[in-house]
Amino acid sequence: MHRFFLHPEAFGDNETILPDDVVHHLKTVLRLAVGDELLLLDGLGSLYHCRLKTLGKHAATALILKCWSEQETALPVQLIQSLPKGDKMDLVLQKGTELGITSFSPVVSERGIPQPSDDRRSKRHQRWQKIIQEASRQSRRPVLPRLDEVQPLVRVLTDCNANLRLMLWEEECLPLSAALPEAPPSSVAILVGPEGGFSDKEAALARQHNFQPVRIGPRILRSETAGFAVASILQYTYGDLGYREP
Known part of the structure; x- marks a missing residue:
């Protein structure tokens, strides 16, 4: 239907x-x-x-x-995404929605792209909402993911209340698997930097707000790829991607 x-x-x-x-x-x-x-x-x-x-x-x-x-069966995941260049955020929203991300929080970071004018910002937000809506329709999700307005990084870090908070940082040596608890967390936040990565100051700020820096593996993923790569792992480990019909 x-x-x-x-x-x-x-x-x-x-x-x-x-x-x-x-x-x-x-x-x-x-x-x-x-x-x-x-x-x-x-x-x-x-x-x-x-x-x-x-x-x-x-x-x-x-x-x-x-x-x-109907209720969502996916693990609640907030993706805090530093704005990537061009239209790459469109891909983040589309694939993130398909993979069960429940809220998107785009942020401005030191090495990210600057904010456009108010008029262009409003049109961009409307386009992003349509992308989420279409991806939710295609993937048969009953609840639309939340899309926040673009905010400064420090504000989103301060407001985050996720049970498990992960920062993807290529300069960290702790593997993602070592940071995942055995018991399923009630909610997770994934913090992803821009193409140039987080500055040391931003990494320290994230740590102050209880974000655990981790690395995914030996390969460096693009900013627009890293978030939903980790979301896939989380949804398989704790959410509904690992669910098998009885």
């Missing part, structure tokens, strides 16, 4: 109004018609089995047949 995310306020008691972008996809891509059924999600865990009631050129409504809730 085709799935689409809508804003939670779009859902009424018995029916919902579909936004323009969903209407366009229904008509021009999927070529659905009145009476066809689809699954609508509010991004918070509620799912709505619906039937198309009306389908016009720019507007459509769907009748709600059934509603239920």
Whole structure:
């Protein structure tokens, strides 16, 4: 069944109004018609089995047949990602969402790229939200990952309350496996630096906020690759990637 995310306020008691972008996809891509059924999600865990009631050129409504809730099965992982160059953050958001990352916190670091103007920043955030939404739809996640505004590194480190906090740092000798506890942590934060890596000052700041510096192995991964490489390991070790159907 085709799935689409809508804003939670779009859902009424018995029916919902579909936004323009969903209407366009229904008509021009999927070529659905009145009476066809689809699954609508509010991004918070509620799912709505619906039937198309009306389908016009720019507007459509769907009748709600059934509603239920689902919870995430992935290990809660916050990815604190220093802004990479170009559009590499798009890949981080897409693949990170597929791998079960529950929140993305992009940060500005000493060797990272500077922030754009307010207008470009707003458009970029909207594009990032769409990437997360599409990746969540494709990977069949019931809850949309949280996307924070870009913030200074120190602010995100101060606000982090994850149970296990890892900083990926190529100058550290402690392997990732040695930093992983036997008992599953309730939540994990992964801190990833920019292309030029963290400065010594930033590494010391992360340590002050209880982040354990680790290295993944003998190879140096790109900034946009490192986060979801470690997320894969964590989801297999503690989350749902290692789950086997009974």
